[in-house]
Amino acid sequence: MHLIWLFASLVVLASAGTSQDSEQKRYDNHRVYELNISNNVQLKIINKLTELSQKYDIWKEYNAHTKQMHVMVNPSEEKRFQLFLRLFNINNELLIPNLQSLIDNESVANARYSTTFGWSRYNSLAEIYTWLDGILAAYPEVTEGSIIGQSYEGRDIRAIKISYKEGNPGVVIESNIHGCEWITSATVTYFINQLLTSEDEQVRALAENHDWYIVPVLNVDGFVYSHEKDRLWRKNRQPSNTSSCVGADPNRNYDSHWMEQGGSSDPCASNYAGAYAFSEPEIKAMSDYIISIKDKLNIFLGFHSYSQLVLSPYGHTDLEFPDNYDDMMQVAKAYADAVEAMPYGSVYQIGSSATVLYFTSGGAKEWAYNEMDIELSYTIEFRDTGRYGFMLPPAFILPNCEEAMTGLLAMMAESDKLGYLKPKYVL
Template identity: 35%
Template structure:
């Protein structure tokens, strides 16, 4: 094995030098392959070895299987090590660039904002601004912080003038840059709240003071959109020259305890130099802490297709866990009626996914005592969801939100 690694080290360094000289502005992921691996002994060593040669190796999974994205240069090494470790692998995507090209098709500009395409940060913010102008008595633009590169964390507050002391519902999405379906779905939900004639959705709109933020990691999302589809982190620069921290491992709750890395060059889960080292998480947390009567906090991620409750790094249950489960089940039942898609959970991530510390949901619950706190992992495969099917998940999420607030009201939360 040692001679194999030496051989591939020299080969890979040569290829990388050539690649660096010829790389295009947008990382194409041409001929990058995704393998599905049955979890077993030797898996972590395989991942660690791949990361020694390529820090950008992407992997995700659950308790049973792991998916890993491998550059064409590393495929022979990957297959050799997997075979030696007797790991069962299956090639599921032969060329990841094909999925990226599907997502990068935009409609003509004159068609305006829609839910059959993915848009960059400025277009999303322009949509929010347009909505605030169309519905000036119901809505206002709100800023929940700023980014490393100077962008606002811009959201829309929807608060119809019916009751001055409404419970506050906060929604965040896009904290992980490459999870494009979440900002798209969140803007779809905003549109439903503002334009639907369904009396149940109208009642949901008027019941709460909504604070909705489609992309709370705007620098990372822009970088994913323009340069590297698989980018996940922020864009801050570490002292060693590596970029970004995972903004959902950077909150001041059990920081770095589980599921996070202390290495700045880690492509996925670097937790930052300290809790709230990232200006995005720090200023967003200040905004959240300033909200009075915060009753619900919803985070949207993709694409594990499950519903999670606090705490993400524990199998112990919080005091209103049973209520959260009952409310969550009702939410999923409402969503299931739309597309007959079943979600796992509700449960903690430690129970049905993996342990992870330093996330926004857990900090909100721990520090603010917010009673209704959930993370929805939306659908998709390898962070891909066809743009012409965005509304499919948008309708599903709208009904999930309706189910959540309906059952929470039945249990006396508002």
């Protein structure tokens, strides 16, 4: 009886349709819940809801170890959702009662500093690129700019290399692969600035004894769209040949265990993996860039939000681990311990993606590790753990930046201690 009722309800949801793009998408009274999943029936119910209706969106996918997931619910589905929670006895906590209020507060805070580039507000792509031009002009001896490719909509994808001397071990940083994760490009621009301007002895050593290859905004189209149309836009903006839905998840599109776990073949899904590996121009550009410098790279870092995690491969399985997994965890622990020791007291968990976050394949760090032989490859998920989610207020930008700098100092020191920072090429 319940199954028949459930099926009928899901059919109604499936036929509800999707809203069209507006000038600026609003999220009035959209709520975000943390769900504690205790059995497979509960998990199947939630997954089916989110699969059949775009009025639900999974912000944080289910993890078999934590038993938790985060789901955003359209207010038109709130009563139905509550009914499902009660019917299937799903424990839950309301994290965000009104998403639009966070977006509005962010806009107000950004407006206070609208005339200056800095880390008191979130900057647009145009502002970041103008700032980057200024950096390249001010430090021509140690910086080099490049365009690594173009997005689907024809925007330049830019990189900056910072090198004080030849022969340094190399670190590549990929940032803002997901459009809505604004804290990532904010943090990486702060990091670039510190490498060039800081007088701190440790930061100077970090800057001058490593070569840095940094892409501040990889998903340029999605980033612009998140600023102009939909604050929560995740994917890129390449249309599908089989659907009216737009965009793929760039971090499911690398050619490493593509479509094995955690990616969708549905173009309307937020984790749509693309038509084939490297089908997305942004990922093809980034992979070509890394291939061109692979012999100079010792470490790969992907900046993401949110959850406060330092993640290693693998994402496609929790039954196998990299050969140097213990070393990876030792380096990750150095980052987490350094951040937690700061006055903010932020706690970062460490582990593989599949064990700590959720199953995922076709990701950047797995490709870097498996195909490019970059032995230390990580995803760093910045603040927070769900109170604000992707909508981290501008007041937390600088604290997050400071934590990232402190964590990276510790991470690099531990990597060196374990012998991972020996130059990979001979001059």
